[in-house]
Amino acid sequence: MSEHLIGRPVLRKEGVAKVTGQAKYVDDLHLPGMLYGATVRNPAGRGRIRDIAFDPGVPWEEFTVVTAADIPGENYVALILHDQPFLAKGVVNHAEEPVVLIAHPDRYLVEEARRRVHITVDPLPQVFSIAKSLETDKKENIIWGEQNLFKMFHVERGDVNQAFHRAALIVEGEYETGAQEQLYIETNGMLAVANPKDGVTVWGSMQCPYYIHKALLPLFGLPHEKVRVVQCETGGGFGGKEEYPSMIAGHAALLAWKSGKPVKLIYDRAEDMVATTKRHPSRTRHRTAVARDGKLFAMEIEFNIDGGAYCTLSPVVLSRGTIHAAGPYNCPNVRIRSRALATNFPPHGAFRGFGAPQSIFALERHMNKVAAAVGLAPDEFRRRNFLHEGEQTATGQVIRERLNLQGLLARALDLSGYCAKRTQFDKSNSGSPVKQGVGFATFMHGAGFTGSGEVALKSVVTVEATRAGHVRILTASTEIGQGTNTIFSQIAAEALDLPYDQIELAQPDTAEVPNSGPTVASRTVMVVGKLVEAACVSLKQLVGAKNGDFAAAAARYFEQFGKVARASSEYQPPPGAGWNDETYQGDAYGAYAWAVYVATVSVDTRTYETRVDDFVALQEIGKVIHPVLAAGQIEGGVAQAIGFALYENCVWKDGRMANAQMTNYIMPTSADLPPIRVFFEENPYAYGPAGAKGIGELPMDGVAPAILNAVEHATGVSVNRIPMTPEILMQAMLEEKHG
């Protein structure tokens, strides 16, 4: 008999390999005869390619050179639309867009040669802001399609016009968030072997093997079985390895296809930062009608995100941001209009939170503004407006679970000493150049794909009994640090009544594992973990195992049938869940995690530096499967979100990132962070494994507004733009002082 494994801090499955340096990442692989690849990129902005010149003095005859003309199949990265080419042909739409690929056995010579390919571009008009992208009455501003519009949504609930007509008080605000780099410490990279006879195989750093598989099929015009994608150990993703790896895999494979040799293509940090995706910048406008007693009456929200030069995942990022825009509040009349717009920045893409951190930043800053306007404390205002069981979200989703946001808020304020701090700082701040403040945000994050997304994915998980009586889990869900291997093993061991160390995991390899969907959207534990649990239950039934005798039953099965026992499970939506893609009404997510985050800050009014002194993160996540991994997810997310709020500033110059280095793009170090104190509440979700909900993205959402709410408490100055660098705060404080 195994002890209960759910809720226990078992050791990370691949922990020993990671602490001894034995874990193999893509750059650690080496194949005989391997070439090193490099990407030659657009040195200008949007324009027409006039000429591509190769400097004399480089032994080009030794190089493999690939342009768009060499592509054997279709020249688009298959994702949502087919607008983004693998290699630009004729027109380039953003700085650093890939144009030419080169490869050579000598990696130093490749780098030298890359600098000696000259691409000349005749410039075309460019757009570098949401505001300008919206000015489509000027013809020169149209840079994508007919209206620069990748996607728009309209959520409507109640009678918004009528409500504003009758409103006692209307409060407006505008909020902006900047681009953010994922900054996984392992840069992107791929290794490919490709030829017409065997097809294409790539190994690499990735979140979603089947996304790459899907993208390589049309690129080479190959059938499914001729394309194989294998995930290596992956050094962080955060969304940055969701869609862009398809591009790199395609490039490595094109070079391998043409050269007939294995090709390794690894980005250095500067290339990774200038060329790959970042978090979508956003601009949100709120207009809120509120009654004299502080009850929300109507919310009108305009949410716009900057998608960059190609569509990539912008429609789905927009979707999540839209659905989360009205937050955990009960408001009878809601209108949300949202747009994902084209600009000439490199495409923005997936990043932990996926649109929600942007719209929640706006909402939770705005709720403080509304509270102040009606003369209520921020906490009291929220208490009067929280969602309860049986009430509906902005999309009309009825909350069917037990929900106690009042209790969650009370506990978070208590854990952080919020009330005492407010009183104390109000006294101690006068006369001190360092002002302290405390602020919070209340929010939720939906787990899994939006609406009917999970139904469309049809995810499958397979488990099989090995000859040794162990069980092997086959999924395409990747371990990228968050703990997939460990959590799946716990769930399987618990379901099969096997010891944890008798659970094995197949390497995600599209030739071997079923498509359990992408490793995104806080879905790995809640959705795929549930499939692991269900497949294990089927496997147990298949071999006729009773409690504690799985190995013996599996051996009997093998003797009887001459093969190992295998069982699979496919996603089934929770009963009664419904979603309408036309009206954007219904059950947007299977479940939400709910949270209250509290930040304590000090602001030095001489240097305008803001420091977070204490951070309390309290969340209800269904069930904690692994306390150390769960806390680690929240702590890491909070740290990344502190960077989003205060430090991480993408400096753009003519559409190109000007600070593409770790020396001048500043992420938090161990010396910059406060104690991050994490607390969980459990309220098991009926359709998650052992009751668990998703948590991966949650900690990204509420940190920035909590910090800026605290800064407002400390200084009395309202800053509605992040990252709130010292320069931004200085400007706001000087404006406040001088009017």
Next chain:
Amino acid sequence: MAEIRCNVNGVGRTLNVLPMARLLDVLREQLRLTGVKEGCGEGECGACSVLIGGELANSCLVPALQADGEHITTIEGIAIDGKLDRVQQAFIEHGGAQCGICTPGMILAAISLLKRHPHPTDEEIREGLAGNLCRCTGYMRIFEAVVHAVKPA
């Protein structure tokens, strides 16, 4: 090319290197010690940390020639005969490693820190690890791992 002699993880080596080759590349490519990671190539992130003569160094900033005559330790030289060092064990037990890419450098930084401060204060831990960036953990579990790796007084 230049010839250098050094001791890497307890083994004497004679290596032919380009004089300005990065020690990082020599270790990874000539000796296949791929536990040494490249994160930024400019000495900011610490993923390529090694010990040179017991001192923590970013191997991406060290020309291979400077390794001549030195004792170099990489992550591969920390566990002895498969037995994990206390710091390695603590990282596994306390969640100090997530994606694992900063982990080799972070563990070497922690070992170096504990050598300088056998009983470090919280402040010494924070400062001692500030040259090694981690994007996954928010550092809290790494601090906890270091605290648990401290030898009892």
